[in-house]
Amino acid sequence: MAEGGRRARFHRLRVTAVDRLTDDSVALTFAVPTELREAYRHAPGQHLTLRGTAEGAEIRRTYSICSPVPADGPPRTLRVGVRLVDGGAFSTYAHKEIAVGDELEAMPPAGRFTLEPAPGHYAAVVGGSGITPVLSIAATLLGREPRARFCLIRSDRTAASTMFLDEVADLKDRYPDRFQLVTVLSREEQQAGLASGRLDEERLAALLPALLPVAEVAGWFLCGPYGLVQGAERALRGLRVRRERIHEEIFHVEDGPAPLRATTVPVPAHSTVTAQLDGRSGTWPVGDGESLLETVLRNRPDAPYACKGGVCGTCRAFLVSGTVRMDRNFALEPEETEAGYVLACQSHPATEKVEVDFDR
Known part of the structure; x- marks a missing residue:
């Protein structure tokens, strides 16, 4: 939100790149005009709310910023990752219609799934497109704070469906002593590393203590489908991690609980x-x-x-x-x-x- 309680407004940003990451995901890069750069400063982990039109109807979706926070001032560009969702109006529009030179409306960055760089050991458990905000978090942290370490545990269906492979590999090359990467594929065997399969609560409860000193991790960032995030939270709580050290962002809720209908709460006839x-x-x-x-x-x-x-x-x-x-x-x-x-x-x-x- 802008200063003084004034709510942020949509502004038009021009698309400068459309990069295909996998068969079902793309990265969109936007140029931020000089006069809007202060308004579009972002914390690592925040997202953009985009507004467009498809088949004559307005559609809005939020997409996490994957680019790191610039060290030399406000951003000149912003990059987001978009995964195609079955029946998703905006993701289909992004994959089939958006091209370089197009303009989309975007609100300034928002969201509280963030980490300001500070010394310490941090970790993330992500699934699928949940890598997007964590990529910005990890890259910003490691680039700005030499006394920080980051462990990324990521789950994807197959290697071919894994978003931001090159960007994560680049972090591993740049910070070999401070960036730890663990990849699990649920539908494909790997030649090396962990066996395939889902990262559920039971598996994470055994895996996490073997990978890093759980009690020393200053912040855990869980992002992705509902089932993965909830399983990871239960595993961490079972390992006695304090709730305030666990940060969550849900991307998909297809496997989540049905909406709550509180029949014990009276509903007024008129309100x-x-x-x-x-x-x-x-x-x-x-x-x-x-x-x-x-x-x-x-x-x-x-x-x-x-x-x-x-x-x-x-x-x-x-x-x-x-x-x-x-x-x-x-x-x-x-x-x-x-x-x-x-x-x-x-x-x-x-x-x-x-x-x-x-x-x-």
Whole structure:
């Protein structure tokens, strides 16, 4: 968010490169105009919310920035990784239509799955496209902090489906004493290294202590499909890693739990939502079955959102008063929900009056 509570706006960025990484993934590089470079400074691990049009309809998605944070000032370019998703409107558009010279609308970088470079030992467990933000985290950390080490444990289906192979190999070559790479393929045998198969809780609980001193790791970064991230978290908690050292970002929730339907929470017959957004406030009636975000969008089309699935956290808002029921939450950390933050796209009123603040 911009200074003074002013919410970040979309700006047009020109595509300067479209690099095919695998058969089903590409990297898009954007030029950042001089006048926007300060606004597009990013922390390692943050993402861009992109907005485009496909078949006449507006589509938004968030994609993690894979490029490291420049050491000499704001970024001149930003690079994101896009994996093709079955039925995914934006990923299909990115793979089939976006070309060098095109312009896409992008919000300035956002997200809290980040690591500011500091001395210490860090580690990540990633699956598939979960490598994208971790690539930026690891490259920035190792490039800026000579007293830091990083262990990357990555899981992919096959070698041919592995994103950013060259970039990760380059980190291994540049920092042989400080970067440890462990690759596991779930559907293909490797000539060397670990046996193929899924990285589930049981396997990680045995593997992690054999790879590195678990208790000495200052921060764990888990990113990828829901099942992998949750299994890794349970393995770490079983190894007595404190919750505040574990950071998570979910990319896919197909294997996640069904939306929560809290039947014990009474639903008011009529309710209103008051929303503070970009310094202005409004109050509107909530339509039957609407989420808070849907109500606000009917009256304030500039309300922030991207995935609408409880994954990206773009619609995060502070609950000022009232009570809500959240259907699902894959974006907010426990300390955020305890502090009063909710996902507007997943929240439904449980009291007649609800007030939220998107500017906090």
